[in-house]
Each structure stands twice: as C-alpha cells, then as structure tokens.
Amino acid sequence: MHFLLKRAEKIGKIVNGSKEIHIVTHIDADGITAGTIAYQTLKRLGKECSIEFIKDLDSDILERLKNDNHELVWFTDLGSSISTDTPEISKIITDHHACQENSNKSFHLNPHLFGLDGSFEISGAGVTYLVSRAIDRKNMDLTPLAIVGACGDLQDRRFRKLTGMNREILSDGESINAVKAKMDIRYFGRESRPIFKMLQFANDPIIPGLSGREQACVGFLQELGITMKDGDNWRKWIDLCKDERRLIISSIAQLLLTKGFGHKITKRIIGEVYILVNEQEGTEIHDSKEFATLLNSTARYGKCEVGLNVCLGDRDKWLAKARNLLLGHRQNLVVGLQFAKEEGIIKRKHLQFFHAGNGIRDTIVGIIANMLLNSEDVNSDLPLIGFANKGQGEVKVSARGTEELVEKGLNLSQAMKKAASALDSIGGGHDIAAGATIPKGKEEEFLELLEKEIKTQLSSRADVL
Numbered sequence: 154m155h156f157l158l159k160r161a162e163k164i165g166k167i168v169n170g171s172k173e174i175h176i177v178t179h180i181d182a183d184g185i186t187a188g189t190i191a192y193q194t195l196k197r198l199g200k201e202c203s204i205e206f207i208k209d210l211d212s213d214i215l216e217r218l219k220n221d222n223h224e225l226v227w228f229t230d231l232g233s234s235i236s237t238d239t240p241e242i243s244k245i246i247t248d249h250h251a252c253q254e255n256s257n258k259s260f261h262l263n264p265h266l267f268g269l270d271g272s273f274e275i276s277g278a279g280v281t282y283l284v285s286r287a288i289d290r291k292n293m294d295l296t297p298l299a300i301v302g303a304c305g306d307l308q309d310r311r312f313r314k315l316t317g318m319n320r321e322i323l324s325d326g327e328s329i330n331a332v333k334a335k336m337d338i339r340y341f342g343r344e345s346r347p348i349f350k351m352l353q354f355a356n357d358p359i360i361p362g363l364s365g366r367e368q369a370c371v372g373f374l375q376e377l378g379i380t381m382k383d384g385d386n387w388r389k390w391i392d393l394c395k396d397e398r399r400l401i402i403s404s405i406a407q408l409l410l411t412k413g414f415g416h417k418i419t420k421r422i423i424g425e426v427y428i429l430v431n432e433q434e435g436t437e438i439h440d441s442k443e444f445a446t447l448l449n450s451t452a453r454y455g456k457c458e459v460g461l462n463v464c465l466g467d468r469d470k471w472l473a474k475a476r477n478l479l480l481g482h483r484q485n486l487v488v489g490l491q492f493a494k495e496e497g498i499i500k501r502k503h504l505q506f507f508h509a510g511n512g513i514r515d516t517i518v519g520i521i522a523n524m525l526l527n528s529e530d531v532n533s534d535l536p537l538i539g540f541a542n543k544g545q546g547e548v549k550v551s552a553r554g555t556e557e558l559v560e561k562g563l564n565l566s567q568a569m570k571k572a573a574s575a576l577d578s579i580g581g582g583h584d585i586a587a588g589a590t591i592p593k594g595k596e597e598e599f600l601e602l603l604e605k606e607i608k609t610q611l612s613s614r615a616d617v618l
C-alpha cells in the first residue's frame with residue numbers, strides 16, 4: 154500500500170478517537186469541497202462538528218483557534234505552513250500545498266511528504282477524501298467532490314486530464330458510477346454557456362481572432378453554418394450534433410495551425426472532461442469544471458455557506474443562490490479584465506505586472522491575472538503579477554505563470570514566499586500560481602525582490618540544460 158494511504162488510515166484513527174472536531178478550510182472550490190468531504194464524514198460518524206472558511210491561516214486566526222479549545226481541529230486544503238509549530242492546537246492536516254520536509258508529522262497528510270507533486274497529482278479535496286475513504290469505504294460516494302476540487306485547482310491542466318493519485322480517485326468514482334471521464338472539447342462552458350460565449354472565453358489555448366471577441370465568434374459560427382438558437386434558447390456545446398462539433402473543432406485547429414501555434418498547443422483543444430453522472434445534464438453542476446467555477450463564485454464573495462450547502466446536496470434554494478452569485482461573478486470578471494487592460498500591464502525584464510488599486514476585488518485579482526496571461530493581448534513569456542488593495546493597509550499580490558515557464562524552472566510558490574518573507578509577510582502556493590499579502594506602499598520593493606528570485610530560477614535551469 155502507498156505510504157500516503159497508510160498515513161490516511163492513521164489520520165482516520167485520530168478522527169475516530171475524537172468526539173468534537175472543528176474544520177478549518179480554504180475559501181476556494183478545492184477548499185469548499187475538501188471541507189464538505191470532512192464535514193460529511195464527521196456527520197456520518199455522528200461527531201459533533203463545525204466548519205469555518207478562511208482566506209489565509211494568519212497569526213490572529215491561530216491565536217483564536219488556540220483559545221477556542223477544540224478537542225481536534227481538522228485543517229483541509231491549508232495548514233501545511235503550521236505543521237511544525239503550534240503544538241497548542243490538537244490537529245490533523247489534509248493539505249496539498251508545498252511544505253517543509255521536516256514537517257513529516259503523523260497528523261499531516263500531504264503529497265509533498267510522499268514524493269508526489271501537490272500541484273497536479275492530488276488536491277486538498279483529494280487528500281481529505283483519502284482520509285474519508287480510509288474511515289469508511291461508503292464515503293466513496295464523495296468522489297465527485299474530490300474531482301471538482303482537483304479541477305478547481307486546475308490539476309487537469311498540465312496533461313489535459315487528471316493524473317497521479319487523482320486517477321485513483323477518479324476510478325473510485327467510476328466504479329460506483331458517480332463520475333464519468335470522456336474526451337471532449339476542453340473549453341469552459343460546454344454544458345451551460347451559449348456556444349459563442351464558450352468560444353469568446355476560450356483561453357487554453359486561445360483562439361486567434363476569436364478569444365475575447367464576441368462578434369467574431371458569432372461570425373465564425375455563422376460562416377460554418379451552425380445554427381446558434383433553438384427557438385428562444387441559445388444552443389450549447391452539448392446540444393450540437395457530432396458533425397457540428399467535429400466541424401468546429403477542426404476549424405479551430407486549422408486556425409491555430411495556420412497562425413503557427415504548432416501541434417503541441419493545438420491538441421490542447423481536446424482533453425478529458427468529467428461528468429457528475431447523478432446531476433442534471435445542462436446545469437452548472439453536471440461538469441466538474443463548471444461546478445468548480447460555481448463554487449468559486451460563492452467563495453470569492455464571502456458566501457461559502459452557499460457553496461457548502463450545494464456540495465452537501467441542496468439543489469433548491471442554495472443552488473439558486475449560487476447561480477445568482479455566478480452571474481455577479483461573471484460580470485465582475487468582465488469589468489475587472491477591462492479595468493486591468495485600461496490600467497495597463499507594465500513590463501519589466503523578468504516579470505510583468507498591473508496594480509488594480511481598489512478597482513478589482515482582492516479575491517478575484519488572481520483569476521483576472523490568469524485570464525490576462527492566457528489572452529491574446531498579453532505576452533505569455535513572462536509571469537504576470539497582479540496587485541489589489543485588501544484594506545487595512547494591506548495589498549494582495551497574485552502571481553501567475555504558464556506551463557512553459559514552469560518547465561523552464563519557474564517556481565512562483567518559492568519566489569513569492571521568499572520575496573514576502575523579506576518584507577516580514579507571508580506568501581506561497583504552487584509553482585504556477587501563488588499569492589502573498591504585503592503592506593501597502595511596499596509594492597516596488599516587493600517587485601524587485603520577486604524579480605531577482607524569478608531571474609535566478611529561470612537562469613539556473615538554463616545553465617543545467
């Protein structure tokens with residue numbers, strides 16, 4: 154048995170031996186699904202339990218948790234940063250963020266402690282699921298949540314499908330017919346967005362001439378003879394017949410190839426998508442990526458309880474609330490993207506950045522940075538850093554890279570952590586996407602520190618090759 158699974162069993166025993174457990178989880182799709190898996194597991198065991206959602210595990214929160222005197226605190230999708238200290242809190246941790254090797258503690262389940270890569274082989278929801286399954290095989294019905302969590306953290310991106318330990322979780326889900334993997338177009342919105350909208354927001358890969366251009370997408374479909382409406386309803390990708398889908402895919406491929414994008418990028422159009430079999434087709438919760446986005450749009454606006462209730466199975470009032478939040482989120486992204494473009498992206502030698510001030514919420518500046526980096530208007534050769542005011546004299550920093558840059562040695566988690574700690578601040582995350590919170594007014598100093606780190610990362614790898 155994999156050592157990781159042995160650790161999951163050990164942690165399961167700690168859960169079994171406790172009566173009262175408080176869950177602390179991260180506010181994003183992976184965090185909400187991780188928290189829900191833990192919560193369901195405890196409810197089923199008849200434990201007394203509670204849950205809270207937080208942005209970062211800062212010293213104020215730790216201080217409060219110490220005073221709260223819970224019998225056990227279960228940190229999900231966060232906590233790896235505190236595994237070596239805070240003995241005052243009796244805890245278990247199921248996280249996948251980068252951690253120090255000396256945090257090899259029996260209460261900490263983290264892929265990085267077992268030679269696995271937490272940025273794509275398993276998510277916070279995934280490791281939490283392993284503990285849940287170790288406690289009771291019946292909890293295998295929670296696999297859809299683990300898959301949604303992995304997709305929420307873009308773990309299917311690198312190989313255009315889930316790999317590593319995620320694959321084992323997927324096969325659990327398939328074995329009970331709760332999840333189904335299939336090859337299809339990878340663009341977001343297959344199930345719930347009009348086709349021209351799906352194309353307009355296509356970003357991995359971008360479609361030259363179409364991404365970001367609504368009218369061009371409508372024209373493209375008209376030219377191909379695709380009927381866009383069925384009566385009063387916009388047709389979606391899943392409403393198209395096989396020939397129509399094939400025609401669109403081959404036309405996009407042709408566009409990419411004639412613009413010199415090459416086969417490696419062109420084949421990214423197609424990949425595995427994950428269907429939650431028990432949900433209604435054509436809704437935002439039938440496709441794992443769309444489900445993750447729905448959850449993100451509850452979390453980013455401080456409404457995690459909405460996402461939690463949807464994950465717990467509500468398909469009525471809470472789902473309606475989540476859909477409303479999603480509409481608002483889409484609107485904010487459109488406005489935010491426009492704002493960042495107008496503010497302008499400033500290029501330096503080893504990075505590029507924008508400062509949104511109060512123009513973009515700190516909770517979505519990372520998504521905006523990612524969308525910009527993958528858009529036609531922005532050069533993707535340099536990592537992109539976005540700043541947004543957080544209030545209380547703090548600034549949120551979000552850094553996004555590309556797979557190509559990571560292959561060249563970029564590790565934004567390390568770079569952000571180092572630059573932030575030089576300012577007595579906290580930063581970290583994943584190699585391709587990381588964040589930090591710094592004091593307002595220190596932006597230039599931070600950029601200089603970060604640029605130095607990135608330069609070192611990218612040049613040291615070049616020496617080896």
Ligand SMILES: [Mn+2]
Nearest residue numbers: 183230277306
């Ligand atoms: Mn996560």
